[in-house]
Amino acid sequence: MIDLKSLAPLFRPASIAIVGASDNPAKIGGLPIRYLKAAGFSGAIHPVNPARETVQGLTAWPRLADIPGDVDLVVIAVPARDVRGVLLKAAEKGVKGAIIFSAGFAELGASGAVEQAELAAIGRGAGIRMLGPNCSGFANFSNGAWVTFAPLLGEGQARPGNVGMVSQSGAFANFGYRVGRDRGVAFSQWITTGNAIDVDVADGVAFLADDPQTKAILFYMEGCADGRKFADALAFARSKKKPVIGVKVGATGAGAAAVGSHTASLAGADHVFDAVMRQHGVYRARTVEELFDIGYAAANGAAPVNDKVAIASISGGVGVLLADAAASCGLDVAPMPAAAQDTIRGIIPFAGATNPVDVTAQVINDLDLLEKCLDVILQQGEYGTVACFMGYLGLSEEYSPRILPLLNAIRARRPDSTVVFSTLFRPEIRAQLVAEGHLFFEEPTHAIRAVSALRGFADSFSRQAEAAPQLEKPAPALAGAEGALNEFDSLSLLREAGVPAVAPLRVRFEEEARRAFRALAKDRPGPVVLKILSSDLMHKSDVGGVALGLETEDAAAEAFARITSLVAENAPDARTEGCLLAPMMWGGVETILGVARDPIFGPVVMFGLGGVFAETLKDVTFRVAPFGEEEAARMIGEIRASAVLGGVRGAPAVDRAALARALSTLSRFAAANADRIESVDVNPFLVRPEGAVALDAVVTARARE
Amino acid sequence: MIDLKSLAPLFRPASIAIVGASDNPAKIGGLPIRYLKAAGFSGAIHPVNPARETVQGLTAWPRLADIPGDVDLVVIAVPARDVRGVLLKAAEKGVKGAIIFSAGFAELGASGAVEQAELAAIGRGAGIRMLGPNCSGFANFSNGAWVTFAPLLGEGQARPGNVGMVSQSGAFANFGYRVGRDRGVAFSQWITTGNAIDVDVADGVAFLADDPQTKAILFYMEGCADGRKFADALAFARSKKKPVIGVKVGATGAGAAAVGSHTASLAGADHVFDAVMRQHGVYRARTVEELFDIGYAAANGAAPVNDKVAIASISGGVGVLLADAAASCGLDVAPMPAAAQDTIRGIIPFAGATNPVDVTAQVINDLDLLEKCLDVILQQGEYGTVACFMGYLGLSEEYSPRILPLLNAIRARRPDSTVVFSTLFRPEIRAQLVAEGHLFFEEPTHAIRAVSALRGFADSFSRQAEAAPQLEKPAPALAGAEGALNEFDSLSLLREAGVPAVAPLRVRFEEEARRAFRALAKDRPGPVVLKILSSDLMHKSDVGGVALGLETEDAAAEAFARITSLVAENAPDARTEGCLLAPMMWGGVETILGVARDPIFGPVVMFGLGGVFAETLKDVTFRVAPFGEEEAARMIGEIRASAVLGGVRGAPAVDRAALARALSTLSRFAAANADRIESVDVNPFLVRPEGAVALDAVVTARARE
Structure with missing residues (x-):
């Protein structure tokens, strides 16, 4: 730590x-x-x-x-x-x-x-x-320790704030300081790490997580030398319930190449960084303004108590735009209860009273009407959040001074509600709202984006209770191994680790094929498959090394003879170790589970569907090992094709719980053997309506140093 | 028109x-x-x-x-x-x-x-x-015809501009007018249509397309009563090479429901609106600021002459962020040629001279260095665009006045280049840049977004030359039809229209099955398939109505007896018309082509892959009929799984040209018979390494009024 x-x-x-x-x-x-x-x-x-x-x-x-x-x-x-x-x-x-x-x-x-x-x-x-x-040094705004030469800091800020930022780049931090201030962020700490000889972004995040003045944490990162430390820092921030919002550049090939030429940092594999951030509930920002908008929201907004969002808009059109934005990010634009609709129409006769609520231009001259409506929405509607769009009311010299008292009054009556306000503002009105910690955005859709982010942080914090995955002891079989283990040993290793996998029988000569057939038939009658056993052959069927649907011991024996001779002919250089006989399995969805070693984060688990999904369409998702079953369940839901697991074309849904269990178990196995595993490829991993089973696997041990 | x-x-x-x-x-x-x-x-x-x-x-x-x-x-x-x-x-x-x-x-x-x-x-x-x-009326800024009661218009604008806006909502238009002005937009025309009793958004777009003062067109739309008119207006704007940027609300269920309660408009099927906009090169904005940012860019920016973007940044980090943003939207962050790198390092010794170019803080004190660098980048690098990020240079009282002369000098020397500038600005510096029509954005990634949009408009305009699809005469067979045609008639209809489809033989008794087998074998020996012929049965195999892989005439005759008796037993109420015998086809990718009738836009063509892709994963795309083969090719490239057509797991790539031809032909058939077709479902449409063929189809004629 x-x-x-x-x-x-x-x-x-x-x-x-x-x-x-x-x-x-x-x-x-x-x-x-x-x-x-x-x-x-x-x-x-x-x-x-x-x-x-x-x-x-x-x-x-x-x-x-x-x-x-x-x-x-x-x-x-x-x-x-x-x-x-x-x-x-x-x-x-x-x-x-x-x-x-x-x-x-x-x-x-x-x-x-x-x-x-x-x-x-x-x-x-x-x-x-x-x-x-x-x-560029750092600035601690709570104790006046401004140990920096960054020119803009010299202009000061209105008040010591509650947003901490750590940036690898001084220029980004400088620019961001201004952008942040313009968007309502008040800083508690401002840290630049430069070449990060010692203290890096991870240390900064951890320090900010521990800093009592800091409520939300922003980071800008180009690369990372110590992935574990970074992940630990994010976990620590989550344990302190501090929202973390980050920009990690180098997401594309062009960007990663540029990181290389710009600093000495390793950009790293972006999908792994992305997984780490998702895993720890970090909001990954893709633009500068997004970083600071969400940071501002996280430092000022109450986390919405539920997913229900009401929209109150002076423009019906913008109301619809906001409903679209909210639905698109998974919020619930639930209809207003009928009684509340009646109450609203009692306040504003021509209001559209469903959700979005069209409060009409009438409220401009009489903001009391708006205040009453918002009360009704929050109270009778049981919405966790109300997003209020008021056009350019905030530019009006006459009416804009009334916005702050209105928001204060609502906050006083309903402190647990999230209220987010959108209007164009006169600077002095903005400043007042910032000073009192209200949430507002000039761009109305950004109000919704902020609510969604706040909800995401709340979700992430509520996951703290999930059981920390227990690591098993390192597998003795891996201690002496080097290179790819054969299918038999790989499957055995997985079974020992607790990942369900077929238990094939080894067959070295024809008579053994008969014996194995009988042995399998005793437990589980039905067709079997015979496969050549060789860690030199990645595509066994291409060389005639697989025989499917064998129904008798004669067929098994004949298949043994055929397979061994075909392989000898087609792949004369491959070292073989006889064959494997296993019961045939079908029904369900073929998936692929994998482990790869990331140079920054260590073992990373991959999940995708078989067929073209993982290999051609790259519809896969990742997590850094180890993780629990609930995290695995989220992982499963992240692939685009996850609906296939729900049962398609008349097939029943498959056992997602068994799949999640296997992913979590595989991740614990990978973490426990991190120093010995180069990769694991479980393909296919058949997920059935009940249960799941690995049908083939290759575990590759790391080369000795 | x-x-x-x-x-x-x-x-x-x-x-x-x-x-x-x-x-x-x-x-x-x-x-x-x-x-x-x-x-x-x-x-x-x-x-x-x-x-x-x-x-x-x-x-x-x-x-x-x-x-x-x-x-x-x-x-x-x-x-x-x-x-x-x-x-x-x-x-x-x-x-x-x-x-x-x-x-x-x-x-x-x-x-x-x-x-x-x-x-x-x-x-x-x-x-x-x-x-x-x-x-809320309209305002024509070129002749002073301000026929509106919208309050903010009263504040005037600096100059008559070149951006026309038409909005269904007055409140949106009012708000947008302010947002637009703040983001550099100067308006030529400002039109609100309200309930659109006569003049609607489509008329507005067409009027703006014809208006000599208007260079770019913005619209805000909730719903549309006349889809053809809307599509015609977009086509007209494209023919005039005027970029169109639009907000269409009601994209989600929540939004569409809100449109219904807000106005009398039909929100319509969002995927169809989306297709229409894509088809006509419209940039669909999802936020208010995006609408006006892209409108501002379209009215001021030169269209980039190629996809190559150079990034010159005072912050290496933001440079990488911009490289990521550019690569993500398909722009080419091509490396700087080696000679140009040398020249740049000759100008600024510590510059990162690849791409992004890190111009370092040295240029702040000496903007001549920046100007020289930008010249080298555009000239030696042959980049169509340079995006220049300068932090908060624009806030500096000392240096910011030099930005305008610098941009003017570069524009004078290289008028065909697109230069987009990003910095935080003092208002008076912003105003100067707006007045002289330079492109700048405070958020650096928005500079890239704008470049990408400009490039998209240029692409769209270059497509004008694509041959307008010729409609065929309406099919006589549809004149008298009603409801679903059987498979034989549906396939015949498609073949007549020019869509490649198998030509099965009808079989009414066993002996005819033998005869048909011999007839097929003469032309094309090989296994055949026998299927029950009945427009009552959507899933023929479920009732035993399909026999695959028949290799002899005996097998065909037996299959006929078996199929007819199984169907009689399993689906006693289905009306059957004998069987169809067809050659078996395999190899290639199964796709689905469809036509549906949209209440607003008429016949719409759908494309997706077979299996789970279209049906379970909804990975499909749409176009309003008719369209040409180049548009069909773009359509094919839009589905997420389009890589499957490129050949996977050792299979060869399939014939995308034949697929595009079929989609375009189907669209012309659908348009020519728009008043008679309810739907077409071609499933599967097998696309092979050479050629493509419909294996099954149902054409449904509209019910008589």
Whole structure:
């Protein structure tokens, strides 16, 4: 788990030294001092500058060592070549945190990476937690620790807020700070990690999850060196019930290539990042405004208590647009109860009183009518959320000042309701609404998007109780293995792990085929299948290595002779180990379960349907192992073709619970044997109306190092 | 086709009478007079008010009849009950256009609808083109004809613009006017249709397509009474190379239900509207801001000459985000040529010079560097588009004034390039950029979305040359038919229409089965299939009515006996007409072609894959008939599972051209017989590596009225 305690001297320093301190408050070494003073930082500020007595009015020290007392945090604003020396001095001084503004390390290529690795080693050895290099620092708005040279932060913000942001990119963080403020976000913490020599986005998320001032967490990420730490941080944030909204770039080939050329980060496989975020209830934003809109909503909005959304609109048309938007994201635009409709029409005679409610232009001149309607909707309608669209009411000098009292009154009477307001606003009206923590959006559909996101967070938090998956012991069979195990051993391994799989019998000569047939027939009469056993052959039927529907022991014996000779002829180089005889199974849906090893996140489980679905149409979904059965059930529902499991063309529905159990079990097996498994391919995994069974499988062990 | 000439007196009146004229410039009957005067309308303005000598300083007339000379347009601002009388007087006066502001008609229910129908009949009889009732009128910004009471229009706009909007909803149009202006849109025309007694969204689109001041067309629509007219209007706009961007609400069940309760409009089947829009190159917007953002781009941006997009970003991270966005919408983030990379690094030493180009913060202080880089990118890189992200440069008092000259210089040198700029802006800088028609977006990903839309319009316009599909003559066989035709007749009908289909032989007794087998074997030896012939049986195999793989005439004869007796036993009530014998066909992909009759758009062709794809997974796509083969090819590419046609699991790719030909032929057949066809179901339509063939089909004729 992430070591939060060691981050405290870095992010909540009592004393800060600035090496490379400048008397010029516009320079990189001068800006943090200016900001710290302006923001009212209450700790000690120690400029280090051998050429000056004072810096910006503060006593300057020639060297770090000269500073009296302890220094929690050192800010390193010197050229790249001097960083190492400063860090060594900081270690001698017993400093516990360092921020390296300096650029010129891993982002420049191999030699820079070597120098960066040296810094990392020094820091690790001395127990110094480090931010950067090539970063813009951080700003803690609750204690005035603005340890950054980012120019826009200098303009200040209206109030210390409740949204924490951690960004790998300084430029993104700078831009985002402005976009966020314009969209109602007030920041609690603002952190940039740059080359992330030590503290990375995961540490930032965990720190923010633990920060009492932070209610919602935003991140911007390009790549990730330690997937487990990232997943742990997200899990920690969820355990603290803090919504996390993230931008992860490099989603496409073009983007991933650009990440590579832009920083030293691994973009990683996007479908795996996507799975990790989904698994931990992270809202993945695809645009800058979306990141901050949802962040603003998460920090200010009450989570809707149910999926029911009422829409109250001054425009019937926009009301319909919002109903479409709400239905599209899975919210329930339930009809208004008849009694409530009557009440509404009693308030506004010409109102459309179903849902959406068309409150008509009459409410503009008389906002009391709107307030009464909203009360009726929330009270009689039992909607968790009301989304209210009021056109450009917020631009009216006459009427807009009434919006805030109206929203306050409703909140006072119904604190558990989610109210989201949409109108074009005069800036001063916006500012009031922000200050009082109301939810509003100029674009009406974004109000619905926000409600959907809030509902998603609530869902995610409610899943905390799901049993943590228990890992089994590593499988002894894998300890000595290397490369692909044959079908017999692979199926055995899965069965031992608890994944249902056929138990074929091995057959080495014709007479054994007869004997095996009889043995199977005793337990379970019916046709059998005979297959060549060879881990060299991926497509056994292509070389004549499969015989289906054998109904007698004679047929089984003949098939053995035929198969072995055909394979010898068609694939003379394949090593074979006889054949497998197994009962034939049919009825149900063929699926594919897989495990692959992701370089960042470790074993990842894949699920898809057989036939063309997984292989041709890429209709598959992923989760990082291990996970429980409820998570597996969500996974199953994510593929586009999941309706096929519901029973089609007269076939009965299949056993999704058995499938979910198998996926979860496979994930626990994969996690327990993470260091020994290269991949698992269960294909087909037949899900039947009752139960499920693996018919074929290949487990591949990792090569020895 | 739409009668544009008759719309001229309505939308470009030389003289306007206002019945219900008020001296109070804030009232519904006073606002249009105030606006007409303020906007400098050059024609005659005639207030009609029996109680006053003058209205707002203009001579008032007691009655319409008293006005000297011709009146083009009458504005009716009286209570609903008086509208009919005014309209009759207008007809007597020879007025050619009428705007009915008054509410209280079809939107109130059945009795209002009757009164509205009476107005329609009066207008039609007198040749009066009518807007409304229950509408907010229109504003023509090029001639000052602001014939509306919409309050916000009164605030004026900076310049007559080039974006025309037609909206069914007045409230949406009002809100949109403000949102649009805020997002850079300058309007040429602003039209609301309300209950659309006569002039509807389609007329508006056609008028705007014909309007020389209008460069891009926006619409907002809830429902549509005349689908053909709407499609014609979109086709006309495309022929004029005017981009159309539309919001059509009622996309979901919740939304469609709300449309029903909100207006008298038919929401219609959303998948059909969607198909019509796609077919005509309309950009369907899902949010309000998207409508206006794309409208702004379409009115100002040069269409990109190719799909290649270069990204120049001050933030590497946002550069990657934009690369992801571009790749996701099908644009080509092609790498920068090596020579261009060298040139860029010569200009900015630490630039990331691939694509995205990371221009670094160095350019802020020296925008000449950026200008040089953009030149190199466009010239040496041969990119049709460059998207430039500059963070919050536009907020800088010092540097932002340099943005406009930079963009002007680049446009002067490279007028064929599309340049789109993203930064946060000071309002005055924004205004300058709008005034000079540059493309910019505060949200960086919206810059990419706009480029993608512009590229889509260019594609759509380039398709004009595609041959218009020729309709065949109506099929005589359908003239007398009613209900479902049997398989034999259905297949024959399709073959006659030019859709490839098997030609089975009819078999009425065992000996005929032998004869038919021999006849088929002569042309095409191989196994045959025998099927019961009955239009009462939808699932023939369920009742034992199908025998596959018959290889001898004996087998065929036996099968005939077996099938007829099984069907008699299992489905004693089904009327049968013997059997059909046909060659067995396999190899290829089973698809489904269908025709359904949409109440708004007439015959609609559906395409999907067989098996679970169409029926369970609803992976189908639609087009309104008729359409050509190139449109059919696009249709085929739209289904999610289209990769299956490319050959999977070792199977060869199938003949997409034959499939496209069949879809287009089917569409022409459906259109030619639109009044006689209820539906067509071709299932399966087997698409083979070479050629394609319908194996089974049901054509259902419409019931006689």
